[in-house]
Amino acid sequence: MARDYAGKCLDFRKNCGLSMGFILIIIGGVTAYVKVKSEVESYPGQMVNLSCEFMSSEGIRLTQVSWIWEPKEGQRENIAVFHPQFGDSYPVSALSGRVRFLHGSLENPSISISDVRMTDEGKYVCEYATYPSGNEQGTTTLVMLAKPKNTASVVTVTEGTSAVVVARCESANGRPEAEITWETQAAGKEARTARAGAENTVTVLSEYRLVPTAEDDGRDIACVVSHRTQGAPQILRLKLSIEHLPKVRILGYDSDWYRGRTDATLVCEAIGNPEPTNITWKTASGPLPDTVQVRENTLTVRRVDEAVNTTFVCEAQNRLGASTEQVTTLITEPRASPSNTGLVAGAVVGGLLGLLLLGGLAAALVALGRRRHRGYRGNGGPGPFGGKKANKNGAGGGGGNNNGPIYTYREGEPGTLTEKANDLQLYGSTPTAHDILLSSEMDEAERRKFDRLTQMEDIEDEDEERYDHFGGSGPTLHIRRHDDMSGYLDDDMESQRDGSIISRTAVYV
Structure with a gap:
């Protein structure tokens, strides 16, 4: 610390003055007598204490102590001075009225700053004037923290062939600036920007871009925000919204439509974005047969006959257009009931076994006779x-x-x-x-x-x-x-x- 200060004193007349005497040099290093915290964190509106203590005054006479504020941008300012004979003094500065000494002594000249603002961030130097050592100092960095407000949203897009923004994530008015990452199975890329926010804060915006397809519609995507003020990263979960034509499927046909079968059903399943609003049934050759009944997306054949030996077509519509799907039903002859077949087979087998048994018994009786x-x-x-x-x-x-x-x-x-x-x-x-x-x-x-x-x-x-x-x-x-x-x-x-x-x-x- 003393070495850094010595570097700043190359222009002795301009920066340090005649009061900056010499720096105590000990073989093997440089030793400072002033004890301070290297870094202090605070939030806007809070009160922060900056401690300072002279470690040993043996053989050294302390004459005065001052606090100097060095903002990241701007000139250095004296914000507080303590003299054992004249007491404390607070020069006019950006911290006037909000800074004061806690103990009012040379040995412990700690100060407090109330109603801390984001613009108060910077370096605070506790500087002693001593005899015969000259000036001794210690520097504390005040880090102002602002917890950001994190939000995420999806952007509804239409299926296409060019990459577009499908999701956004923003960490606003944070200090320091936040880090944003994405988690998703959708293949895309992230674009990040940062801008200055209110009272020395930073707003970070991240956008996720990809070529929208119907397969990515409804897929999970998460924005992960990491910040110093958070104990753990905040995860904002979303689902992609990509508009596309309905995708249609016909369910229920089992290739077992035999003549005389009753209540055979087909179900038209349509998925789209926006949601399909109209589902209709027809045949490839024209209107539906009289034996067919339609209710919502379900088609029911009350009794299977040659009239339904045809191709059924389901059409689903949404705001973007219509899509169709079809299935051809083949009518077969009735087959024997599995229960009757089992009874007949059992009777035949039983009869054969009975005949064999009777024949064997008759042969045995004849031979015995x-x-x-x-x-x-x-x-x-x-x-x-x-x-x-x-x-x-x-x-x-x-x-x-x-x-x-x-x-x-x-x-x-x-x-x-x-x-x-x-x-x-x-x-x-x-x-x-x-x-x-x-x-x-x-x-x-x-x-x-x-x-x-x-x-x-x-x-x-x-x-x-x-x-x-x-x-x-x-x-x-x-x-x-x-x-x-x-x-x-x-x-x-x-x-x-x-x-x-x-x-x-x-x-x-």
Whole structure:
């Protein structure tokens, strides 16, 4: 600070006078005895205090202290003087009546300035006259702050091909001047200007310019103002306004307009700036069919038929003009209801499964019946004692006569056969050896059960007889019939280990 002051004293006679003696020089630097704040902030209308203090008066005699104001533009002025013998004095200046000493002493000659104005900004020098050191001083810069008023607005423009201003942002009457930036996705550029405002303030204006398109209409844009008086930047949010013709879309057509469908709808969506004021429906070939109903921007077909197999056109208008959009509807034949189709398919599949199940069950029953028929039946099957059943002409023994004699074998009377009444008349054929043996050993209840079972098997035998007659294969046991049965069974029948009896003379074919 002393070095700066020494630079200003090159012209000793003009600027400093004889009272500016010498500057105390200490090896390694320059030391000042006056303590002040380097910078003080204030707002218009407030009171500001400017402090000043002499750090050490040992060996130095203080004679007088003065405050000098150096405005940014203009001449230096003495605004306050204190002398220990004559007291304080306030020369005529721009601060007359608004400045005073706070303590009235040489050691602490601080001052206050009331009703601070923007024009009071500048440097304030606290200067001591000392002996033998000469003059000592300290300088405080008063910074006047003015909080700006920030505003932003959009400029409504029409879609075009040249860059124009679409938004403005202004920070008015601020001190110091504000900084303005833009945040947006719209591709453009900023142009900034500044001008002097009232009472030494500054007004900053920023404009955003771009080539306006319909795609930028309604897009977000923000003006960001940064200033010393604000704790954080102020963000002013806007939306661009670019006028353009309506943009039209037709919604609702799903390519499934079949004959007989009811309440098929189309919606005309129109977006424009200014807002579209009129939306109309028509067809490419003329007026709308009688089955069509229009309400506002919605078209409803009460019943789809050949009359609506056409091209529908929607037209939207605003102040700039009209725009259209169209859709072609194709009428198709009705399709089966998904629910009926499912029922039909289910019924078909169920029927097929049922037939397969019944067929498998029938096959199993037939196989089981044949297996049983061949395994233990003695009246005609290919079992161990069966022989082919006689036909109705008597072939194979017995013919169709049910009343033939039945012979039984008695173990206690070897070599004899005993004729027995025909208890097996229900069999309908000549009894086999197995039948003869079984009939002699059954009680009455078992005989009736055996008779019923044998009668059912005889019915199956007739079916198999037909099968054998037409080429069926497999061995058939025939028991020869003899007119004289006496002594025949004893010689012919042979007992087996499993308890069965078979004929020695049976012929297998």
